[in-house]
Amino acid sequence: MVLPGALTSLRAETSFGGYEAAQSWSDLALWEEFLNRYTPAALVELGTWSGGMAAFFGFQGLARGMKVTTIDRNHCLLECGGLLERLGVKTLLMDLLAESAADELASALAGQPRPLMLFCDNGDKPREFRSFAPLLATGDFIAVHDWGSEIREADLEPRVPMVMAAECEAIASFTRFFQLAPVPLNGLGPRLAAPSLASAGVFMPSKGNF
Ligand SMILES: C[S@@+](CC[C@H](N)C(=O)[O-])C[C@H]1O[C@@H](n2cnc3c(N)ncnc32)[C@H](O)[C@@H]1O
Secondary structure: OOOOHHHHOOOOOEEEOOEEEOOOHHHHHHHHHHHHHHOOOEEEEEOOOOOHHHHHHHHHHHHHOOEEEEEEOOOOOOOOHHHHHHHOOEEEEOOOOOOOHHHHHHHHHOOOOOOEEEEEOOOOHHHHHHHHHHHOOOOOEEEEOOEOOOEOHHHOOOOOOEEOHHHHHHOOOOOEEEEOOOOOOOOOOHHHHHHHHHHOOEEOOOOOOO
16 A cells, blocks of 8 residues: 555555455545445455455454455455455355346346445446446445546446445546435435435436536
């Protein structure tokens, strides 16, 4: 980790527990607050790399009782397999761009406690979002990294409401969080439901917001 850049630059990679993580310290702060507010029961990271971020999630999982899984197509760069095992993090090998990926991931997600957070930080974020968001259930979450460079609002298909948008925007973070909107109890359609989502602090991305 290089200081002071790691404290100020959104591009700076960092380390957690001594293992490299491809996130900035401000990303870690956003994740801490996201987990405080939304308390998912399970988290699946797509893209393990060195394992530093998986270790961060694993520690969060131990502290919060959240089940953590991390997936990559190879573990050549994974430096902390033993630590992840001790933290209870499940490590899976999967080619997430293979034709069978959606089926394989669906099997990995089946039986996970809900709500679940799916963190897309892999080779092709728009494709991951498109292919894997439909595997999630109402009330689940999906997050992406490299917002604004590798994935943008135009890539959000299916469209799902953003949460913690103001916090992420305030620091122009590369992280964005979304929740598959709960079905409104009053039976009103999505257009009429939108104001109640907005008043609950849920932000619907639309052209011109970014
Ligand atoms: C940016 S790194 C992940 C960083 C990690 N999430 C972190 O925060 O430290 C991207 C990872 O995606 C993995 N990856 C790329 N293409 C993939 C594919 N088709 N299937 C599975 N993993 C893939 C790479 O092996 C690499 O480890």
